Amino acid sequence: MATGRTHRPATRSRGIPEATVARLPLYLRALTALSERSVPTVSSEELAAAAGVNSAKLRKDFSYLGSYGTRGVGYDVEYLVYQISRELGLTQDWPVVIVGIGNLGAALANYGGFASRGFRVAALIDADPSMAGKPVAGIPVQHTDELEKIISGNGVSIGVIATPAGAAQQVCDRLVAAGVTSILNFAPTVLSVPDGVDVRKVDLSIELQILAFHEQRKAGEEAEGEPAAVPPAARPGASAAADGRKGPDGDVPAVMPA
Amino acid sequence: MATGRTHRPATRSRGIPEATVARLPLYLRALTALSERSVPTVSSEELAAAAGVNSAKLRKDFSYLGSYGTRGVGYDVEYLVYQISRELGLTQDWPVVIVGIGNLGAALANYGGFASRGFRVAALIDADPSMAGKPVAGIPVQHTDELEKIISGNGVSIGVIATPAGAAQQVCDRLVAAGVTSILNFAPTVLSVPDGVDVRKVDLSIELQILAFHEQRKAGEEAEGEPAAVPPAARPGASAAADGRKGPDGDVPAVMPA
DNA sequence: GACTGTGAATCGCTTCACAGCA
DNA sequence: TGCTGTGAAGCGATTCACAGTC
Numbered sequence: 017m018a019t020g021r022t023h024r025p026a027t028r029s030r031g032i033p034e035a036t037v038a039r040l041p042l043y044l045r046a047l048t049a050l051s052e053r054s055v056p057t058v059s060s061e062e063l064a065a066a067a068g069v070n071s072a073k074l075r076k077d078f079s080y081l082g083s084y085g086t087r088g089v090g091y092d093v094e095y096l097v098y099q100i101s102r103e104l105g106l107t108q109d110w111p112v113v114i115v116g117i118g119n120l121g122a123a124l125a126n127y128g129g130f131a132s133r134g135f136r137v138a139a140l141i142d143a144d145p146s147m148a149g150k151p152v153a154g155i156p157v158q159h160t161d162e163l164e165k166i167i168s169g170n171g172v173s174i175g176v177i178a179t180p181a182g183a184a185q186q187v188c189d190r191l192v193a194a195g196v197t198s199i200l201n202f203a204p205t206v207l208s209v210p211d212g213v214d215v216r217k218v219d220l221s222i223e224l225q226i227l228a229f230h231e232q233r234k235a236g237e238e239a240e241g242e243p244a245a246v247p248p249a250a251r252p253g254a255s256a257a258a259d260g261r262k263g264p265d266g267d268v269p270a271v272m273p274a
Numbered sequence: 275m276a277t278g279r280t281h282r283p284a285t286r287s288r289g290i291p292e293a294t295v296a297r298l299p300l301y302l303r304a305l306t307a308l309s310e311r312s313v314p315t316v317s318s319e320e321l322a323a324a325a326g327v328n329s330a331k332l333r334k335d336f337s338y339l340g341s342y343g344t345r346g347v348g349y350d351v352e353y354l355v356y357q358i359s360r361e362l363g364l365t366q367d368w369p370v371v372i373v374g375i376g377n378l379g380a381a382l383a384n385y386g387g388f389a390s391r392g393f394r395v396a397a398l399i400d401a402d403p404s405m406a407g408k409p410v411a412g413i414p415v416q417h418t419d420e421l422e423k424i425i426s427g428n429g430v431s432i433g434v435i436a437t438p439a440g441a442a443q444q445v446c447d448r449l450v451a452a453g454v455t456s457i458l459n460f461a462p463t464v465l466s467v468p469d470g471v472d473v474r475k476v477d478l479s480i481e482l483q484i485l486a487f488h489e490q491r492k493a494g495e496e497a498e499g500e501p502a503a504v505p506p507a508a509r510p511g512a513s514a515a516a517d518g519r520k521g522p523d524g525d526v527p528a529v530m531p532a
Numbered sequence: 533g534a535c536t537g538t539g540a541a542t543c544g545c546t547t548c549a550c551a552g553c554a
Numbered sequence: 555t556g557c558t559g560t561g562a563a564g565c566g567a568t569t570c571a572c573a574g575t576c
Contacts, residue, residue, distance in 0.1 A: 068464035105490030119381035129479035198485040206326035221387035222299040227456040232363030
């Protein structure tokens with residue numbers, strides 16, 4: 017899981033479970049594809065397959081939205097596209113700003129998936145003065161000094177942080193102070209925000225680490241036994257660090273913060 | 275949640291819950307930061323705060339790995355860094371290939387968080403012949419024709435797909451056929467893979483859609499009442515589409531696949 | 533006959549609360 | 555005394571299985 021909210025204990029939104037909300041975009045994508053092929057109706061089984069979930073889950077999810085299907089027939093594709101879009105709030109325009117126009121920020125600015133779903137890149141912001149004015153994805157980059165002006169001037173409530181980790185919290189604070197209440201964070205840091213502000217995070221290297229865990233497990237199973245659970249290596253003692261500890265695989269790994 | 279596996283029913287790995295595995299990289303990041311500041315030990319409370327979780331959860335998580343703490347004291351930072359690294363499989367080198375060197379692929383190739391955690395970008399692959407040989411992040415891009423050779427030649431078991439949606443399944447099939455067993459998918463498509471292959475996905479626009487849902491809810495609450503649950507708009511009938519349906523917010527949204 | 537909608541059962545994760553140990 | 559480690563309780567999500575409806 018690449019993501020998570022900060023705070024908000026058990027405040028389930030409008031009765032729709034969080035897990036369901038997280039799947040609605042998946043259904044929407046699958047439905048949109050069907051819509052383009054002019055498929056009029058679809059069964060829970062078919063749609064579930066297209067979205068990569070099982071049909072019981074899909075039907076349960078849709079039951080939270082209301083009874084939008086027809087027994088014995090299935091779901092009307094166009095109608096469901098509209099209902100889910102509305103439920104997700106995509107029937108309105110969401111101006112977003114992207115802060116930090118490095119490789120990743122530029123990729124995000126160019127990403128077609130945003131614009132096509134009601135998200136409009138209202139501004140690109142970077143701290144590097146030499147970037148100012150340069151167009152990225154056809155939008156001129158503005159300097160961080162303008163941040164507050166841009167947010168309030170465009171009524172931006174969603175911000176995307178693609179800065180280095182060190183700058184993220186500060187940028188976050190300024191975004192929040194200027195009125196942003198939802199943040200998508202690509203920087204590898206835990207952001208702290210006041211109540212009422214939502215944060216979702218995407219950490220590219222975390223996903224790879226989870227894959228590595230399973231990959232290692234596969235390799236271990238091939239060779240029968242489980243990978244040694246608790247190696248007889250040195251245990252903590254009172255002192256810290258530097259005791260040349262080694263594990264079954266070799267040396268202490270070169271782990272560093274991003 | 276930005277991510278999910280495909281298949282694998284209830285095969286909990288070595289007794290460590292999936293949810294715990296997904297948090298280990300978070301702990302590792304926080305611990306690495308402490309390690310760099312030469313902090314020798316840390317309590318569950320402190321570490322939990324740094325990782326953005328609560329302390330009960332953290333202790334439970336660590337209890338699945340073994341008893342690595344000292345009652346009355348806390349956890350030895352260096353020792354825990356090593357144990358978690360080992361558990362995640364980061365004590366070994368993982369060659370990865372990135373397929374699709376557009377904006378996003380280039381950003382990934384340049385992303386420092388990979389290399390610093392034992393992931394080595396073994397090759398960059400793109401279908402565009404004019405890209406071939408051009409260096410990105412210091413690594414020359416190779417043509418898709420070389421894919422199989424590259425995978426087997428480097429013993430690559432993890433592949434990253436950053437192609438357009440249309441090419442993703444085909445690339446996936448070739449990666450799997452060549453021996454890749456873990457895939458990180460950035461393309462907005464559901465990939466189908468044989469048993470034994472893990473897929474994790476990151477969809478940038480899905481995260482924004484989830485934020486939009488909550489954002490909309492906040493706005494709705496300000497104005498007291500809930501947003502109308504089931505509008506009296508036209509219901510499906512037998513025929514599909516094009517009936518000029520409108521919702522409370524205006525028109526049918528312009529949703530499109532990425 | 534086919535497929536949706538949903539109560540009930542189940543599963544897994546989180547949280548509580550305290551026993552166990554340095 | 556302070557903090558970890560963990561059974562047990564609580565809770566949300568998934569799955570089952572079938573009644574309801576076209």
